[in-house]
Amino acid sequence: MTNDFSEMIDRRNTNSVKWDVGADELPMWVADMDFRTAPAIVEAIKQKADTGIFGYEEVPDDYFAAVQHWYTSExxxxxxxxxxxxxxxxxxxxxxxVRRISNVGDNVLIQAPVYNIFYNSIINNGRHILSSDLVNNDGTYEINWADLAAKMAAPLTTMxxxxxxxxxxGKVWQPAELRxxxxxxxxxxxxxxxxxxxxxxxxxxxxxxxxxxASDTAANLSxxxxxPxxxxxxxxxxxxTLIIPNERLRNIVDRGINTDELAEPNAFAIPGTIAAYTQGADWVHALNATITANKQALTKFVAANIPQLHVITGHATYLVWIDCGEISHDSVKLCQAIRDTTGLFLSDGAEYGGDGDHYLRMNVACPPDRLQDGLNRLATGIKNFQK
Ligand SMILES: Cc1ncc(COP(=O)(O)O)c(C=O)c1O
Structure with a gap:
């Protein structure tokens, strides 16, 4: 098995959340890649399966050593x-x-637009969402520091x-921002x-x-x-893996993950993670080069063929945030229209809050040929919408 990021894998009828769509539809939404995982992980899982023993397990020291190795080397x-x-x-x-660190009715601060499930974790536990919205400053998202400071200082903000x-x-926060x-x-x-x-x-x-x-202060309160x-x-x-340098905080969170029953691994979690973190570096570097090339191809295609859209340059993730404000401020409607007329299934930006009502999110973690199919559909979908 090699690292082949161009193989067109058919994932229909595999219980895939992403690919459980219509026959002619092309899903480029949820954060799930269309690539087979690293061969070392597959091998480790096969070896585990071959033992035929799947009883209760402790998390071994090798697991934590593998996490440490990855963060040290990468x-x-x-x-x-x-x-x-x-x-x-x-x-x-x-x-x-959220349940252990904050109290019912507290504010939990986020920076919208942001991963939509954060909202569920806050609301479902009876806490308030308080967003210090990120600001798109000429194509680059930035923190409004005065707003963040005010919202941190609100008496009910605990987390x-x-x-x-x-x-x-797709923003990579800089050390100074984190500090x-x-x-x-x-x-x-x-x-x-x-x-x-x-x-x-x-x-x-x-x-x-x-x-x-980023700093001792950051380590101490996080x-x-x-x-993987x-x-x-x-x-x-x-x-x-949770990493919590502060012993007191670690004990609080540790009690939560145990009473919530989140602390025990399934049979493949440990060998899979150890293989990933000890043997997966070359695979990830090759993956990242593929994703970078896909993001560049998308940016070029959009500039040449759909200039009404504006791609936000992000240096992280395989999810591309695309400003559709020249066309619509109703990304739900636009997304649905693109899906209905071309089969291309994107995420509507409104899901992420903040200014997301005029953005689309496109997952480019797929073979280049599939990306091209998606881009062609996007151009057609926008054209149809504007007719
Ligand atoms: C920011 C972020 N956090 C968490 C997750 C999901 O994490 P998990 O599957 O481990 O619960 C995702 C998935 O897209 C994500 O984008």
Whole structure:
């Protein structure tokens, strides 16, 4: 098995959330890639399956050593194994942390437009969403620092969920920005949950900084969530890791993930993650080059063929945020029209809050030929909509 990012894999009728669509439809929405995972992961899972033994398991030291190895070699940060806890997913861990770190009725701060499921984790637990909306400043999203400071200082703000790097705008937060967020959080006794699930998928030369690596202050007030699920396209492995340097905070979150029953791995989560983090680096670097090329191809195509759309340049994730404001401020309607007339299934930006009502999100983690199909459909869909 080789790293082939051009293979057109048929994922229909495989229980795939992404591909459970009409026969002629092309899904480019949910954050799930159309690539087979790294061969080392497949091999590790096969070996585990061959044992035929799937009883209850502890998380071994090798697992935490593998996470440490990955963050040291890929991201220049050496988290200690004793700071780590295994969890069965980032979203369940966010929900659990919301319940442990904040109280009913508190504000949980986010930066819209942002990953839509953050909203569920906050609302479903009876907390208030408080957004310090990101501002699109001439094609680059930025933090409104005065607004963020005011919202951090609101008496009921006890927690912030940071998306680092940011889905959907693809922004890689810089160390100085992360330090500034940490200073504001420290001044206002706010705990930061940093969701770093997209941290491995960046363009060359634009590597991300883990929040807790930005400063001692950041490390001391944060819970970081990492996972191979986006990086290696293994969402159904249900494996993620929380990294919490502060012992007191770690104990609080640890109690939550145990009472919420998120701390026990399935049979394949451990061997799959260890293989990913110890043998997967070359695969990820090749993946990132493919995604960068796809983002460039999209940007070029849109500029040449659909100049009414404006692509936001993001150096992280395989999700491209596209400004459709010249055409519509109702991205739900536009998305539905594109789907109805061409079969192309995108995410409507409104789902992510903030200014998302005039954006589309397109997932470009697919073979170049499939991307071209999607781009052709997008051009046709926009033309049809404007008729
Ligand atoms: C920012 C972010 N966090 C979390 C998740 C999902 O995490 P998990 O499947 O581990 O619950 C996603 C999936 O798209 C995401 O974009």
């Amino acid at each position: 991201h220049n940060w050496q988290p200690q194994p004793c700071w780590m806890r295994f969890v069965t997913g980032v979203v369940p861990a966010i929900s659990s942390a 912030m969920i940071l998306c680092n790097p940011h889905n959907p705008v 500034r967020i940490a200073e504001l959080a420290a001044a206002n006794h706010v705990t930061v949950f940093s969701d770093e699930i997209h941290g491995d998928i960046t363009d060359a030369g634009h590597g991300y900084t883990p929040f807790a690596a 819970v970081t969530a990492v996972s 699920s986006k990086t290696f396209n293994v969402a159904a492995l249900h494996a993620a």
